Amino acid sequence: MRKLLSCLFVALCGFTGIAGASSGGGGGGCTPNAPWEQWHANASVTSLSSLQRGARNYVNYCLGCHSLQYMRYSRIAEDLDIGEQQAKSNLIFTGASIHDYVKSAMPAKDAEEWFGRAPPDLSLIARARGADYIYQFLKGFYVDEGRPTGANNLVLKDTAMPYVLANVGGQHKAVFTLQKCVENGEEKMVRHFDGLETVVPGELSEEEYDGFVRDIVNFLQYVGEPVQAKRQRLGVWVILFLVVFTLFAWMLKKEIWKDVD
Numbered sequence: 001m002r003k004l005l006s007c008l009f010v011a012l013c014g015f016t017g018i019a020g021a022s023s024g025g026g027g028g029g030c031t032p033n034a035p036w037e038q039w040h041a042n043a044s045v046t047s048l049s050s051l052q053r054g055a056r057n058y059v060n061y062c063l064g065c066h067s068l069q070y071m072r073y074s075r076i077a078e079d080l081d082i083g084e085q086q087a088k089s090n091l092i093f094t095g096a097s098i099h100d101y102v103k104s105a106m107p108a109k110d111a112e113e114w115f116g117r118a119p120p121d122l123s124l125i126a127r128a129r130g131a132d133y134i135y136q137f138l139k140g141f142y143v144d145e146g147r148p149t150g151a152n153n154l155v156l157k158d159t160a161m162p163y164v165l166a167n168v169g170g171q172h173k174a175v176f177t178l179q180k181c182v183e184n185g186e187e188k189m190v191r192h193f194d195g196l197e198t199v200v201p202g203e204l205s206e207e208e209y210d211g212f213v214r215d216i217v218n219f220l221q222y223v224g225e226p227v228q229a230k231r232q233r234l235g236v237w238v239i240l241f242l243v244v245f246t247l248f249a250w251m252l253k254k255e256i257w258k259d260v261d
């Protein structure tokens with residue numbers, strides 16, 4: 001009996017061992033892994049302070065290249081509860097008036113010549129690509145000496161955008177390993193992404209940098225649909241009103257039925 005059990009045990013171990021080896025050794029598909037797809041922005045347009053920080057980060061680090069052509073400074077100031085004077089001194093560096101649209105000072109033609117691709121307007125980018133995409137894109141830059149900008153991107157391979165947040169977020173090296181895989185009976189090699197390694201630390205810690213990027217993403221999410229910031233804040237008051245109203249209605253009902261009962 002004992003012999004039989006140990007035989008079974010060995011057979012079982014052998015079987016799981018083989019199964020484990022085949023999955024680890026690349027018996028699976030040949031689609032490269034993309035763990036950054038699991039990085040979530042957890043964006044929330046209800047946090048006014050995050051939106052204010054996002055607006056500040058945007059004008060400092062993005063507006064040099066990317067316009068928000070459907071958005072006026074005055075609207076941002078009003079929605080985000082930034083005083084007109086404060087908006088003028090903290091958001092407007094292009095000499096624009098507070099009633100102007102948020103336009104980059106860089107002529108599109110020059111930009112295209114310099115970068116090979118014109119930086120797109122970002123008014124609707126959050127609606128087009130989703131908040132998580134922007135988050136993954138901004139966090140996906142890594143050092144690549146083979147690129148004219150010195151940087152490449154996990155999400156948008158060979159992107160023309162330089163890594164403009166290098167000082168803040170630090171420089172990272174992407175670690176790839178080549179792994180064997182089998183597809184349609186053919187053996188192939190695929191590039192497996194193992195993670196980012198910090199080469200030069202940035203001004204912010206990793207956690208602070210995540211927050212910094214999240215604020216920008218939140219801001220772009222708001223820009224994509226400006227009423228949502230107000231609507232969500234208003235929603236809290238509507239629900240509060242309904243709760244209070246229900247209480248009053250119940251008290252009124254009790255008062256009226258008191259005599260009947």
Ligand code: HEC
Nearest residue numbers: 061062064065115117118119120125134156159160161164
């Ligand atoms: C020096 C100019 C420059 C600055 C500053 C800049 N970008 Fe870009 N950005 C570009 C260019 C050029 C592209 C086009 C990239 C491409 O298509 O490969 C781009 C593309 C993008 C895209 C679109 C990616 C896609 O999938 O099409 C997003 C989103 C973006 N930038 C966000 C930002 C944000 C947010 C900031 C500020 C933190 C920023 N950019 C700052 C030049 C810039």
